Amino acid sequence: MRTILLGTSAALIMSASNVMADIELKIATDSGTADAPSGLAIAKWAERIEEGSNGEIDVKVFYQDELGGQLEVFDLFVAGEVDLMLSWPSTSYDKRIGVVNTPFMVSSWEEANEAFHYEGWASTIMNEVFSGIGLKYLGAWPEGFAGVATKGKYATNMKDAGDIKVRVQPFFPIPNTMQAMGYQTEALEWGEVFTSIQTGVVNGDSGNVIYWDYEYFGELLDYFVHTRHDFVTGNILANEESFDGLSDEHQKLIIETSNMMMDERFANAKTEDEANIARAVAGGMEYIEPSTEEVAAMKEAVRSTVWPLMEEQIGADIMAKIRAQAN
Known part of the structure; x- marks a missing residue:
């Protein structure tokens, strides 16, 4: 037993x-x-x-x-x-x-x-x-600081950006940010981006580090402008x-x-x-950094336009914490 x-x-x-x-x-x-x-x-x-x-x-x-x-x-x-x-x-x-x-x-x-x-x-x-x-x-x-990758033409300032339409992720406040920087925008899912650039629906992609734009659209895109508007x-x-x-x-x-x-x-x-910037340049993509003055102008325009919208959407308390910390 x-x-x-x-x-x-x-x-x-x-x-x-x-x-x-x-x-x-x-x-x-x-x-x-x-x-x-x-x-x-x-x-x-x-x-x-x-x-x-x-x-x-x-x-x-x-x-x-x-x-x-x-x-x-x-x-x-x-x-x-x-x-x-x-x-x-x-x-x-x-x-x-x-x-x-x-x-x-x-x-x-x-x-x-x-x-x-x-x-x-x-x-x-x-x-x-x-x-x-x-x-x-x-x-x-x-991943790093975002930029704008385009075909045929590029912009380092808000005035020149007005002639360029870029793909944006369909998430608040990404479209608002790119519009404040002067660009025309088109919200697209990731799977639609290649064909949209290829057919001219958009001139390029925005809001990504260079890895994504070169890895997936390198054969289509000519320029990457490192606006650094978003830490991805x-x-x-x-x-x-x-x-x-x-x-x-x-x-x-x-x-x-x-x-x-x-x-x-x-x-x-x-x-x-x-390393991905160097790889893209070696592959034929032109890497461009806006001047300090151009970045400052974009930063001022975006913060004055988009941050108040964010305050409405995400709450004044959260934005107060961000304002207290951001330089």
Whole structure:
């Protein structure tokens, strides 16, 4: 009888172990194929989670467009069908998410690191905003400062920009920012951009670091004007319900591995962006930096036009924090 009981106990232990090993998490990114920097980052994140859990967590990784378009995959994420995400999120759930696209909020890598790293002032704001739609903000995944990539013609000032139509992401306040800088705009999903440039619907793309414009549209585009109007950063996020359903140990693992992901990105992003500029130039794209005076004029126009709109959309309290910190 004792042997039978011991055997039963062993079976129960094995069964419990199997249940623990059956935790499945889904990680996705809405921007980046498997070999893009963002795709490589989430693959490494998944690997670290699996290894750190000693096989107790199985992580499925989904890249750009594998679960749908940018808006669709964010819908799945908010609904809990995706557990973890490296996202450039939609403002459709909460206009306050537009804070991630605040133009001319930081002006240097040093300012960006201070704002977005760990308990930085911008990170504190982000966590407050994302929590409102059931998401936990784990950190920033910086790409660099945005520019405007065009075909046939370019502008370094607001007057010349009036003759150029650029694609903008359909997220507040991105269209407003580019309009304040003098450009005509067309809101397009990422999958529509190549054909739209090719057929002349738009003259180029805006709001990205040079990697995306050269990698995906390099054969079409001639110029990249580094306006630096926006610090482009992905957001490392967790669905709060999914996260809260994990054990304390596994929650700690998610946070530790996301911190590693953020640390590595902050350490390497500036160098990577500079390498991508050099690669684009070597490939025939002309890289142009507006003068200090031209950037100052754009900055003044955007802040005076767009920041009041943001105050209406995301709240005076949040914008007061940004105004207090921004140079």
